[in-house]
Amino acid sequence: MNANPRYLKRSATLVLLLLALSACTNKQLYKVGQSYQKSECERAALSDVQFKDCKNIEAKRFEEYERERQEALQTDKP
Structure with a gap:
């Protein structure tokens, strides 16, 4: 039985x-998500002040985010 080369x-x-x-x-995906949120903030800014606020957004470090996520998961368990 010959396999189809295209397949x-x-x-x-x-x-x-x-x-x-x-x-x-997970860290790479988190950084991509943070970058996307920041660019969407900048895109939706209606004034120079809002745009500057978006530029100055400091994302949580991944390690801090992951610690908070793990804590939240622990509190959700019965």
Whole structure:
């Protein structure tokens, strides 16, 4: 039984894509999310003051965020 070369190429591409996506760490995903929120804040700013406020947003360090998340998960358990 011969495999379709087009199918094999698509399958290989999908596998590589999934491997690349799984390589992202929680910290990287957190940083991407923070960057997105900041850029959306800047985009939606209606005045120079709001835009400057967005520029000055300091995101929580990932470690602080993760500690708070773990604490919240612990309090949710029965």
